[in-house]
Amino acid sequence: NAGVTQTPKFRVLKTGQSMTLLCAQDMNHEYMYWYRQDPGMGLRLIHYSVGEGTTAKGEVPDGYNVSRLKKQNFLLGLESAAPSQTSVYFCASSPPGGGTGELFFGEGSRLTVL
Amino acid sequence: AQSVTQPDIHITVSEGASLELRCNYSYGATPYLFWYVQSPGQGLQLLLKYFSGDTLVQGIKGFEAEFKRSQSSFNLRKPSVHWSDAAEYFCAGSNTGFQKLVFGTGTRLLVSP
Numbered sequence: 001n002a003g004v005t006q007t008p009k010f011r012v013l014k015t016g017q018s019m020t021l022l023c024a025q026d027m028n029h030e031y032m033y034w035y036r037q038d039p040g041m042g043l044r045l046i047h048y049s050v051g052e053g054t055t056a057k058g059e060v061p062d063g064y065n066v067s068r069l070k071k072q073n074f075l076l077g078l079e080s081a082a083p084s085q086t087s088v089y090f091c092a093s094s095p096p097g098g099g100t101g102e103l104f105f106g107e108g109s110r111l112t113v114l
Numbered sequence: 115a116q117s118v119t120q121p122d123i124h125i126t127v128s129e130g131a132s133l134e135l136r137c138n139y140s141y142g143a144t145p146y147l148f149w150y151v152q153s154p155g156q157g158l159q160l161l162l163k164y165f166s167g168d169t170l171v172q173g174i175k176g177f178e179a180e181f182k183r184s185q186s187s188f189n190l191r192k193p194s195v196h197w198s199d200a201a202e203y204f205c206a207g208s209n210t211g212f213q214k215l216v217f218g219t220g221t222r223l224l225v226s227p
Contacts, residue, residue, distance in 0.1 A: 004157070035217075040123070042204060042217040043158075058214070090157055101146055101165070103215065105157030 002026050006091050006106035013081045013113045021076040021109050023091030030096040032074035033058075033103065034066060036087040043090065049074055081113045118147075118207045120218035127195050128226050135190040135221050137205030145209040147188045149179055152202045152220075161203075164188060175199070200225045 004025045013019055023032065030051050035043040045058030049068040063085060065077045074093075078085060088110050092103040119138045127133050139145055146165055150158040162173025169181040179190045188205060205218040 040219055042120075042219040044217070045214065048214075059216075092157075101148060101163050102160045103150075103158070105159070107155070107157050 004091055004093055004104050004106035006089070006109045008109060009107065010110050011112070013078075013111065015082060015113060017081050018077070018079050019081065019111075020078075021089055021091075021111075023074045023076070023093075023106060024072055025074075025091075025093040025104070026072065027093060027095075027104065028071070029093035029104070030071070031094045032068065033092045033094075034064070034074065034076045035090045035092065036060065037090060037108070038087050046076065046089075078111075081111075083113045085111065086113045087111060117216055118205045118218040120203075120205055120221050122221045123219070124222045124224065126224040126226055129197050130194055133190075133192045133195045133199070133223070135203050135205075135223070137188045137190065137218060138186050139188060139205075139207050140186065141207060141209045143209055144183070145207045147179075147181065148206040148215070149173065149177070149188075149190045150204045150206060150217075151175075152204065154201070158204060161190070195223075195225055197225045197227075199223060 007022045033048040034046040037043050044060045047066040049055045052071040055066045067075045088108045090108050091106045148163045149161040152158045161177050162171050164171050164181045202220045202222045204220045206215045208215045
C-alpha cells in the first residue's frame with residue numbers, strides 16, 4: 001500500500017530554474033495539500049485542493065503554482081526558483097471534508113536552490 | 115492570529131522517565147487539535163486528536179493528551195519513554211476545518227540512555 005508518494009525526493013536547482021514536484025496518492029482522497037518545512041518554523045501550508053480541478057492558496061503561496069488535473073495527483077511548480085525556496089516539501093492527503101482530521105503525509109522532497 | 119505555540123525547541127528525557135510536551139493554542143472557540151510525530155527522514159504521522167467531549171484523549175504508541183480550556187493548552191504525555199520515541203513532535207490546530215491546519219514549530223525529543 002503506497003499511500004502518498006512524492007517525486008523527486010531530492011533536487012538541486014540553480015536560481016531561476018523551474019521544476020515540478022509530483023504528489024500521487026492511492027487512497028482515493030479528495031483533499032490534497034502541499035506544505036513546506038523550514039527549521040524553527042514548523043510546517044506551513046502552501047496550497048491545497050479540495051477536489052479534482054480545484055486549488056486554493058494557503059499561508060505561503062507566493063512563488064508557487066499548483067494543479068490538480070487528476071484526483072490522485074497534485075503538482076507543485078516553481079516557475080523561477082529562488083534560494084528562499086530551499087526547503088523540505090511535504091504533500092499530504094485526507095478524505096472528503098477532511099475525514100477524521102488525519103492528514104496522510106508523503107516522505108518529503110528536499111529542494112536546494114543555489 | 116490564530117495559532118498553536120510549542121515553547122520548547124528541544125527536550126531531553128531519560129529512557130523510562132515520563133514525558134510532557136507543551137502546546138498552547140489561541141483560538142476563540144474550541145479548536146480541532148492534533149499531535150503529529152516525525153521520525154528522521156520521514157513524513158508526519160498522527161498520534162492523536164481532539165475535537166470535543168472527553169478532554170483526555172488516548173493515542174497510538176502509548177501517548178495521551180489533555181485539553182485544558184482554562185489554560186489554552188493541549189499537552190502531550192507519555193508515562194515511560196522508550197528510545198524509539200526520539201523524534202520531532204508537532205502540535206497542530208484549526209477552527210476553520212481540516213484543510214487549514216496550523217502547525218506549531220515542533221519540539222525535538224532526545225532520549226538519553
